[in-house]
Amino acid sequence: MKHRNYIILVALLFLASCSSPPGTWGWYVIDPSTKGGWNNIKFLLSGFSATIMLSVLAAVLSIIIGLIVALPGMSQNRLIRLPSRIYIEFIRAVPLLPMLFWVFYGLPVILKSMGLNIPIDPFWGAALTLAISDSAFTAEIYRAGIQSIEKGQTEAARTVGLNYLQTMRYVILPQALRRILPPLANQFIYIVKMSAFASVIGMQELTRRANEVVVSEYRPLEIYSLLILEYLVLVLIISSGVRWLERKMGADQRL
Amino acid sequence: MSDTNSAIEFKGVNKWFDDFHVLKDINLQISIGEKIVICGPSGSGKSTLVRCINSLENHEEGIITVHEKEVGRKTQDGNGSNSDVGMVFQQFNLFPHLTVKENLILGPMKARGLTRKEAESRAMKLLERVKIPEQVNKYPHQLSGGQQQRVAIARSLCMEPKIMLFDEPTSALDPEMIAEVLDVIIDLAQEGITMVVVTHEMGFAKKAADRMIFMDEGMIVETGTPEDFFAKPKTERCKLFLEQILQH
Numbered sequence: 175m176k177h178r179n180y181i182i183l184v185a186l187l188f189l190a191s192c193s194s195p196p197g198t199w200g201w202y203v204i205d206p207s208t209k210g211g212w213n214n215i216k217f218l219l220s221g222f223s224a225t226i227m228l229s230v231l232a233a234v235l236s237i238i239i240g241l242i243v244a245l246p247g248m249s250q251n252r253l254i255r256l257p258s259r260i261y262i263e264f265i266r267a268v269p270l271l272p273m274l275f276w277v278f279y280g281l282p283v284i285l286k287s288m289g290l291n292i293p294i295d296p297f298w299g300a301a302l303t304l305a306i307s308d309s310a311f312t313a314e315i316y317r318a319g320i321q322s323i324e325k326g327q328t329e330a331a332r333t334v335g336l337n338y339l340q341t342m343r344y345v346i347l348p349q350a351l352r353r354i355l356p357p358l359a360n361q362f363i364y365i366v367k368m369s370a371f372a373s374v375i376g377m378q379e380l381t382r383r384a385n386e387v388v389v390s391e392y393r394p395l396e397i398y399s400l401l402i403l404e405y406l407v408l409v410l411i412i413s414s415g416v417r418w419l420e421r422k423m424g425a426d427q428r429l
Numbered sequence: 430m431s432d433t434n435s436a437i438e439f440k441g442v443n444k445w446f447d448d449f450h451v452l453k454d455i456n457l458q459i460s461i462g463e464k465i466v467i468c469g470p471s472g473s474g475k476s477t478l479v480r481c482i483n484s485l486e487n488h489e490e491g492i493i494t495v496h497e498k499e500v501g502r503k504t505q506d507g508n509g510s511n512s513d514v515g516m517v518f519q520q521f522n523l524f525p526h527l528t529v530k531e532n533l534i535l536g537p538m539k540a541r542g543l544t545r546k547e548a549e550s551r552a553m554k555l556l557e558r559v560k561i562p563e564q565v566n567k568y569p570h571q572l573s574g575g576q577q578q579r580v581a582i583a584r585s586l587c588m589e590p591k592i593m594l595f596d597e598p599t600s601a602l603d604p605e606m607i608a609e610v611l612d613v614i615i616d617l618a619q620e621g622i623t624m625v626v627v628t629h630e631m632g633f634a635k636k637a638a639d640r641m642i643f644m645d646e647g648m649i650v651e652t653g654t655p656e657d658f659f660a661k662p663k664t665e666r667c668k669l670f671l672e673q674i675l676q677h
Contacts, residue, residue: 324520324522326518326520326522327522327524329485329516329518329522330516330518330522330523330524330581330584331524332483332485333483333485333514333515333516333585334515334535334536334540334584334585334587334588335536335539335540335541335588336535336536336539336540337540340539340540344524344535344539345524345535348526349524349525349526
C-alpha cells in the first residue's frame, strides 16, 4: 500500500516542480472549466479504451501463442525442439517498431501478390504484432515455470497412465501457474507500454490522440505530461490487480 | 520359447548414461505373481533397472518384455507408458496441488475412463486398505511422510496394476514411519500381484521376497531365495554388503 502512495506522490511532485518559471506551462489546453480544454481532455481520455482493448487482446494472444511455442520447445527430440527455438530467437531479435511497419506496410504487398486483397486493420495488425513480438518472451516464461516443476511429477503422472497433454493440463501447468504468473504479469505491463507504438500506424489509442492534440494546440509539455500520467495510472491499476491475484493464490498455498 | 507365465523379462540389456555404463548385460526373468527384492550399494543400477520396466528409462541394447510386449527401446518413442505397471517412488511424488482423493481418482478417470463415482468408490476402498480413509480430503503436505507414501501406494493400486514397482519406498521416511509402510506392502504381497521392490529393509525381504537379487556396478551379481541369500551368500561382494547393512 505504502509504496504505491509514494509513486503517486513522486508523480505529483514531478508535475509541481515543473510549474516555474511563469509562462513555461500552459495548462489551459486541458483546463476542464473551458470548453476547448474540456474537449481536449475528453478526446485524450477516450484513448483509454483502445489502449486497454489492444493490450488485453495482445496479451491473451501472446499467452496462447507462447504456450504453443513453449511446449514443443521442451521436447526430448531435437527436431521437434528446433522450430520453437528458431521462432523464439528470431522474434526476440526483431524490434517491435520495424515489425509493426513490416506487418502494416509490407504484409499487404505479399498478400496482394498472392491475389488476396486484404487490408490490414490497424487494430488487428497492431494486436497481432504485439502478441507475436511478446510471445517469444511468454514462451520462455512458460519454459522456466514448467521446468521448475520436479521431474518426479511427470513420472508419477505417467505411471498412473496420463498421456503428455493430460500430464500438462492436470499436473504440471496448475503447479507451474503460480510460478509463471508474476513474470507473466510483468509482460502484460510491458505490452501496455509497447502498445504506444500502434500510434504510428494510425491506431487511435492514448499516444496517437496525444500526438494529434499536440499538433493542433502546440502544447507538447502539458499533453505529454498528461500522457505519461495516463500510462502510470493504467500500470498501477494492473500491478495492484496482480498483487491481489498473487495474494489470493498464495492464500491456498499447498506447495 | 517364451514362457507364458513370464511377467517381466530382460534379455542382454545394456544401458548407458552418456559414458557411464549403468546396466551391464542384464538377464532376468520374473514370473507372474513373483515377489522380487533387489538390493545393492548405491549407484549399482537397481533403480535404473526398475525404471526400465515401465519405460521411465530407455535402454540401448537388449530386449525387455512386460507381459510379452516389448518396452522402452530408444528407437521407440518414450511415451508408451504402461498403466498395467504401477510404481511407488522414494520421494512419494504425490501431486501437491490436489487432495488425497483427487490424487487417487485422476488416473482412473482420465486414463481409464471411469466416472467420478466409480473412481471415488475405488479410491475409498483403497484408502481403507492403506488405513487412512480419514485423510481423504487433505492435501499431501498436511500428511506425515508415512501417510504420504501410503497414499502413493493407494494411488498406484487405483489403476489396478498387474505389476507393482517400489523404488526404495521407505528410504525417505523417518524410522518410526517405516513399519507402517512396509506393513501395507507386505499385506499387498499376499496377493497374486507381481512385485519388484528395491529396498535395504532386510527384515521385509525375509518376510516378503520369493527371490533376492543383489546388484553391484550395473550387474546382477547374485540371486537366490531369501534363506540361501542371507545364510550363505556365494560372492564376497554380497557377503560384505550384507555384513555392512545387517550390522545395525
